[in-house]
Amino acid sequence: MSEPSGPAVIVDPYSSGALFAAALAERGIDVVAVLSSEQPPEAYASSYQPADYTDPIVYRGDLTEVVDRLRALDPRCVLAGCESGVELAERLAPLVTPARSNVPGLADARRDKWAMAAAVAAAGLPTIPQICTADVDEVREWLVRSGLVGADLVIKPPKSASTDGVVKVTGGVGWAEVFAANLGRVNQFGEVDDRLLVQRYVTGTEYVIDTFSQDGVHALVDVCRYHKVDNGPYMAVYDTMRWLPETDPAIPVLLAYAREVLDAVGVRYGAAHVEIMHTADGPLLIELGARPHGGGQPRFNRVATGDSQIDRTVRSLAGEPVSADYHLVRHQTCVFHIAPASGVVHGVSALAKVRDLASHHFSIQNLTEGGPVQATRNLVDSLEFGFAILSHPDADQVDADYRVVRDLERSLVITAEHPAPIG
Known part of the structure; x- marks a missing residue:
């Protein structure tokens, strides 16, 4: 044939x-x-x-x-x-x-985070303790049974993305109210969150492993390390995403786990995006996307490594060999802008200086002087505000320019006033 x-x-x-x-x-x-x-x-x-x-x-x-x-x-x-x-x-x-x-019988495990975790656990891999339900009493019983009463928790939809609807509940205080408030919410895809995941909050260093698979063989495209911060009540707001050299000592363990996860959820062909928390006890899956890394990451990955998930897909479809690994050619970090509060923003012109930085490769800021800004709650808010890609042969230059970006950001003034109506 x-x-x-x-x-x-x-x-x-x-x-x-x-x-x-x-x-x-x-x-x-x-x-x-x-x-x-x-x-x-x-x-x-x-x-x-x-x-x-x-x-x-x-x-x-x-x-x-x-x-x-x-x-x-x-x-x-x-x-x-x-x-x-x-x-x-x-x-x-x-x-x-x-x-x-991909394996048809595991399709749900490549989209629904509850089915995903179940498939990974069934493969004998460690996973984050969690439950998915619409029943608050079922959660309450699970917390007691799991010894998680009073523990930090995460409540999130099983089918959203970009940290949309993800809430940290410190010490479990008020978890039932958070659960009730988010159940039935319409997420960014227009879907009703008719169930919610409740998880133990885990700590460690978060990584993303981007892969391209062919006939069930999972090749490594890039590895990035996330740094996230709390922004007031909003947890895990993106601060930076840093591309790692292929020699980083964390990669072998992370890649071995990611490949087992890909097998567990039935990935056989195409790009995948695997987010992993590297804890003191080893790697734990946060979630997997059976698609390319979002937000336009592949075009920036070309700058950092000379390759991307898009390029590997194209070579595969053209019948050409596909690389098995990658090599970092430039130190690179994505700096996500963070708005500490909602309101009206002034002093926006200060951010124009980002483009003068020695490591500046690309930046976008979607603010207007005297216009509205939303307190950053998730990745969608970050992308709506804007971000900067800093790329340079010298890692120290990238780090120094990151600090400048944050200084410029702090010069913005956000007031609670509302802009005058138009017309």
Whole structure:
């Protein structure tokens, strides 16, 4: 049987998934977009480039219709562009491109964090103690049974992303009220959080392992270390993401665990994004995304390593060898802007000095003088405010420029006043 020679199918080509079109076009490979809903989720809307796709296929509830249209195209693959496309891509790929698909019976474990944890635990790997339910009494009984009464907890949706809806409950104080307030909430994908995960809060150093898999062999694309901070009541707000050299001593243990996690949830083909907390007792899975690292990370990864998950996918689809590892060529850090409070922001022009830094590679600030700003609660807020990519051959220069970014940020003035209405 010959290899399919048709287009690559990207389900929800938003966020980093929007990078596939240009990269594939350079190799003469067409791209067909499948949209899981009529409109992109609000968090992804600005990244969608409809001009890149001539005839997007919109899924309106009839899977057979979409499958029939795709089969007629003889596509090379069906891949998720971002988190909102994972579930549909996982349903389509085994039916349309079975040679390049993941294990169908474990599809839920590649999207639902509860099913994900259960699959990882069933494989004999350590996981964070947790429960997923809509019943507050069930949580209460679990806390007693697990010896977690009075412990720090995390409450979060099983199917959101970008720390959306993630709440830390210090000492477990008021957990039931937090649980009740968040149950039934509509998340950033427009889905109702009809169940919630309650987890023991674990501490350590958080890493992300980005991989590309082919025939179940998981190659390493990059490793980044997160640093997160509490911003008032909001936990785990992104401070920095730092690319690590391939010689970092933490990588062998993290990679071994990540590969076992990928096997446990049935990843066989494509990009994956594995977030791990390296605790005193070893690595623990935070979550996995069966799609490329979001937020446009692959284009910045090219600067740090000369490669990316997008590039490896393209080489695979073009029938070329795919690298098994990576090499850091530039020290690089993403600095996420943090707003300490909500209100009206003044002094925005100070942030223009970020572009004068010796290590400045890219930056974006989405603020206007006298305009509103939202206290940073999660990654979506961070990306709406803006971020800076600092990249340089000298690691000390990157560190020094990071401190300058934070100093400039502190010069902003946020007041509680409200802007005058327009018109």
